[in-house]
Amino acid sequence: MGLWRKIKRKKKPLRVYMDGCFDMMHYGHCNALRQARAVGDQLVVGVVSDAEIIANKGPPVTPMHERMIMVKAVKWVDEVISDAPYAITEDFMKKLFDEYKMDYIIHGDDPCVLPDGTDAYAVAKKAGRFKQIKRTEGISSTDIVGRLLLCVRERSVSDSHNHSSLQRQFSHGHSQKFEDGGSGSRSGTRVSHFLPTSRRIVQFSNGKGPGPNAHIVYIDGAFDLFHAGHVEILRVARELGDFLLVGTHNDQTIR
Known part of the structure; x- marks a missing residue:
């Protein structure tokens, strides 16, 4: 019995790595971090640098130092790496495994494609050190930006819209014309499926x-x-x- 306890005590904690831009950080980001932490014993999070975001997606809304504050505040995060690369390269993966003692690299089931069309996590997948979690549906930074743009558009068209009208538009997320990249006047919207359950709320509570x-x-x-x-x-x-x-x-x- 004493030997079993000693072996158990020496067992290496499973360390997992997850990266992201975490721009305009929201519930979906936090839920992803919660899921990632559940995969292992320790969660290390890489926050992508401003320069990397600009090169791959365009300028971030929230600067690096603010995004770091947000990620560090999440209770499931054990360590944070600043200025992480947007894509997992051979060199960075080696650094994660050798220096940070990572066991697995984690990302959501939504595709993460580089400007050249390649998978940002191809190297980790090829090495057999990649694990996937489910993306939180109904909430994204793109949707939030869409709601803000929709509000500006509605007010510029007419100041007579009441609060109920704006609330209906906001709850739908970004309009179809923003989603399609068109410039027409059609005002169709994509309905948001964001609906946190009581079970999910309990998962976020410390009890x-x-x-x-x-x-x-x-x-x-x-x-x-x-x-x-x-x-x-x-x-x-x-x-x-x-x-x-x-x-x-x-x-x-x-x-």
Whole structure:
């Protein structure tokens, strides 16, 4: 029995690597990190540099240092690597395995294609060190940008749109003309399938309540387009007590 415990104690933790741009970080990013962490014992996250994003996708909305703050704040992340490359190269993969002691490289089941049409994770797949997780449906940075563009377009066409009309448009995501890249006036929309279940919400909860003598701090806000400033104010609030309770305003209150 004692020998078995000693062997178990010496077992190497399974370390997994996941990278991403994490631009305009949202729930889908966090859910991906949650799934990645569940694959192993330790999750190391690479945050792609501004230069790499510009070369492969165009300028990021959120600069590198803010994206780093956001990723570090996610509870499933154990370590963060800054200025990660957009594609997994032979040299970088060797660095991950030799220096960071990674066991697997993880990405979602959505395709990640480079400008030349090749798979950004082809090297890892060929090496047999790639694992795939399910992409979170109904939410993406592209959809968020689409909602913002749609709001601007609606207001420029007419200032008479009421809040209900705008809310309906926002809930649909980006319009068909943005999705197709066309310039027509058709206002069809793609319906969002983003619907978090109670089970999913529980997966994000830490399941802990305040102790009997805990000093409880409360802070509330809209937290719309959650950003590094929100992370910082929540961090400061948490340091003021033993337990932080956060209230989120509903859509009606924000409007």
